[in-house]
Amino acid sequence: MKKLSGFNKMMFVFNMVLTVLTFIAYILPFLAPKLFPILSVFTLVMPLMLVLNFLFFMYWLLQTKRQMLLSGLVLLLGITFVSKCYRFSSKNLPEDKADFKLLSYNVRMFNLYEWLPDTDIPQKIKDFVKEQDADIVCLQEYTKRGNVRFSGYKHKFIFGRDRLSGQAILSKYPIIDSGHIEFPDSGNNVVFADIKKGKDTLRVYSMHLQSVKISPDIHETIDEEKSKIIFGRLSDAFKKQQQQAEIFDQHKKDCSYPMIICGDLNNSAFSYVYRSVKGKMKDAFEEAGKGFGKSYNYKYYPARIDYIFTDRRIDVKQYTTFDTFAYSDHFPVMTRLAFKEEEE
Structure with missing residues (x-):
């Protein structure tokens, strides 16, 4: 010095x-x-x-x-x-007929309460999902009141309260079992579907953990009093998320199928909650993504709070973040996967 x-x-x-x-x-x-x-x-x-x-x-x-x-x-x-x-380079392995794609998207109730001025959001989301042609689609903050029907998905599991916000899993492959996990004192939840793909069966979890209740649309000056409110909301939300992650961990222990966990964790990749939910699984973004992987529409901050975790028996061949599709406060994420070939 x-x-x-x-x-x-x-x-x-x-x-x-x-x-x-x-x-x-x-x-x-x-x-x-x-x-x-x-x-x-x-x-x-x-x-x-x-x-x-x-x-x-x-x-x-x-x-x-x-x-x-x-x-x-x-x-x-x-x-x-x-x-x-941050990922400096992406992975895009050659396509194979055994590959399948999974899309995860928090659709913010299809703009039901007109947070965005565009009145055609439901149709745009529908067109986007159709264009991507994923084999499995997981939608958080789904609502039947959006009156959006996704053709091409014969199999589905939809869960929600009072026809308001819920979750949906859409699949081109047969769903042989499904259900949901309730969280105490919260409107958030996890849904799951056991999906039969050829001779393989996999369980897909779609989760939406406790919101931190801080809107990306806020532009006003944050003074000391507002800072205390924000810190209070964050700390309360993180404690609830921990409880929810622990409930989820107990549920997934009973599953013997290869698993995919996706959805909105409302927390960063550096958090206790992320580490708890991910466990020993692979983060598809880390395996094949590029850039910051921004999935939440904060204007000046590359927040990644939407994830796809895959079983180690599944290869991640491609990962995409659609960070230009501003039809929600979240951006959709998609990955192309394949079951690993069994060694003889």
Whole structure:
């Protein structure tokens, strides 16, 4: 520090503070939100922390200062977090007749309450789903009041309360069993369908965990009082999400089929909830995605809160985030999959 200018000394102090906060964020996915609900909010800004660490690394590198080692070490130790945040190259393996596609999309009740000025949202979503021609479609915040019928899907399971918001699983393959998981004191839930594809059977879970109740449409200035309200909502939501993830974990233990878990977790890939739901499964974005994988329409922040997790007996051959289709506050995500060939 002695050889640093006054400005660089100040920059290095900021760098050290950022390092401490980043290491705290690294630890948080392993700590239950019920224990540290306020600290859990740090996981939402992990991408920003990683970007700032990279900028500090470049700042010191260009000056050939050894202080670059601090942020360099932070990035090296958090390499798995970097891969969850950003993918530099995608995977697109050749198509095969045994492949199948799964699309997951939070449709925000087909714009039932006119959050968006476009009055033709239901038809546009219907056309989009038809164009993608996925074999399995999972829709969160589905409503029958949207009066949207998806032709081409003979098999379906739809669950909802009072014909309002619910979930739907649409399939071109036969559904041999289905059901749902209720959460206490919440309108959120999980639905599942056991789907027969040729000689294989797989279970598809579609989930919608507790919302943080912060709209991407908010543009007003956030003062201290509003900040307290937002932090309170986030911490309460994360505690509920933990409870919901634990209920879900007990349910999936009874399933012997290869599983696909998809849907809206309302939390980042750096959270305890993500780690709990994912378990030992593969994150399709990490396997084959590209870029930030932004799935929630925050204007200035690449939020990825919609996921597709796959069983290790299933290959991920392609992954796409449709981040230009602004028909909801979420963007649809889709993956092309195939069962691994059994070794003889």
